[in-house]
């Protein structure tokens with residue numbers, strides 16, 4: 427579908443992408459983590475897309491199996507949600523991924 | 531107002547009250563913290579109240595100054611949100627409050 431193509435394009439063209447909801451604290455946590463790491467993700471606030479919001483959330487579920495926010499991609503690869511991203515960082519694996527995505 | 535009276539009654543009659551949203555991870559965190567501490571809070575899921583949800587959220591803002599969820603009360607006293615509750619617990623101050631509220 428056209429929406430699916432547009433989501434795929436977004437995650438391929440941006441090193442870091444966060445599908446988020448503007449009033450969600452888990453989404454805020456992951457956005458602020460990237461900010462602390464000096465990374466500026468492309469942020470898509472699903473609650474600001476009107477009727478497209480739920481549609482994009484459905485496309486993401488089809489593409490990643492994940493229906494929740496935040497939904498994080500690095501270097502075109504699906505990372506997961508807030509907990510997954512924080513876990514990667516605690517293991518020291520997040521910054522290498524970010525560096526590699528930036529260099530692409 | 532009648533809704534304000536009903537909220538006041540809820541927080542007075544229940545030792546622990548959590549105003550929550552069912553899909554919110556911060557709300558989930560605070561509910562699961564209480565569960566781990568062996569406490570069963572009265573939980574009000576604002577997203578399950580239909581049109582009353584936003585109205586209750588407004589009443590809570592009037593009563594507590596807090597417009598976000600989760601909104602936590604112990605022994606009729608306004609505690610705060612997820613971060614506040616977790617902070618109290620880290621300082622060892624949450625369980626004494628819970629014990630005192632239970633004994634009322």
Ligand SMILES: N[C@@H](CCC(=O)N[C@@H](CS)C(=O)NCC(=O)O)C(=O)O
Pocket residue numbers: 447450452453493494495496506507508509510553554555556
């Ligand atoms: N463990 C997941 C939790 C994700 C989650 O439950 N997200 C909630 C918001 S905090 C959600 O998307 N709920 C359904 C919705 O908002 O559509 C994470 O760390 O990201």
Ligand SMILES: N[C@@H](CCC(=O)N[C@@H](CS)C(=O)NCC(=O)O)C(=O)O
Pocket residue numbers: 449450451452554556557597598599600610611612613614
């Ligand atoms: N620091 C606060 C954050 C509370 C917060 O921002 N809550 C969000 C949901 S996670 C909220 O209520 N957003 C507005 C809304 O859902 O109406 C806490 O720990 O509870």
Ligand code: FES
Pocket residue numbers: 449450451452453553554555556557
């Ligand atoms: S909506 Fe509360 S943490 Fe996501």
